Amino acid sequence: MEADIDFKRAAIYCLAVGAGVGVIASIPILRLPNICCLWIIAGGFAAAYLSARDVMEVEAADCAIIGGVYGLIYGVAVNVATFVVNLPLNILGVGALARGFTGGGVLDRLGVHIGLAMFGDAAVAVLNIILGVVFGCVGGLAYAALAELAGPKPKPRTPARQAPKGKWKARD
């Protein structure tokens, strides 16, 4: 049991959880329609739990920071994973056509549409990172709140001095 969070170890947990959840959340079938930000909040909670599970008293701001760092990594990971999926479609211009452009002369201005699709993806990337940080923080804070409700963890017991084997005699 430690007194304070080890931020180097926490960074590794944030990286692992952020990359994992980012890749999972980029799979369309796993995006739950009714709870849009569930993956982000759950990941922030998990990162804070993993980082602070061995800590005696958890500080809410530390958990929020861990959640925020996780959210940042999540945002980058989900963008990279989505980019890999969308890249072939964007090169072919299919992404531009699929994203609601209904004006005439599409093939004449294909470059413009591809550019707009790329701009749309850049905007999505920024939004993902902002929302990742905000809701990752919320996840970390949710863990801090639950940890506080559960009360402080017991202090580690110092090993008791062993009595010498055999018949013990008091000193004179």
Place this chain on the structure above:
Amino acid sequence: MLLAALSPPFLQYAGMGSLTGYAYHVFSRVCHQIPSRSPALLGGMVAVCFRCLGIYAGLFLGCLFYRQPASGGMPKPHLLLAAAFPMAADVLLESLGIYQGSNWLRLATGLVFGLIIPFYLIPSADKAGNRLMLFIRNPT
């Protein structure tokens, strides 16, 4: 973010309808955008649902009205759970089919949740900045 979410109906109204597709695409990653659950303005659909709009509006208002508590730091984390509870209950009960929520309730519960977030986010960002500065000055 709030302005970007609200932009599609206005873009359509201003005769830039071809750009609305991109605005919808931007928010499609973070919101289901079901038409029956999304607000409509000037005859066009907003890019996010009532709940997400409530959260974004709450975030905006929370940042606008943020004042550091007299005790410093941030409020107890329980307050965040309390603010999230109505929204979580609404989502859960609706997902289980126990009741059919209304759009205004989704907006209101999202707004309450979003409103409280800056009171945690801003002090956390402040503390993170301080830690980062300390780390830069003394990396060991």
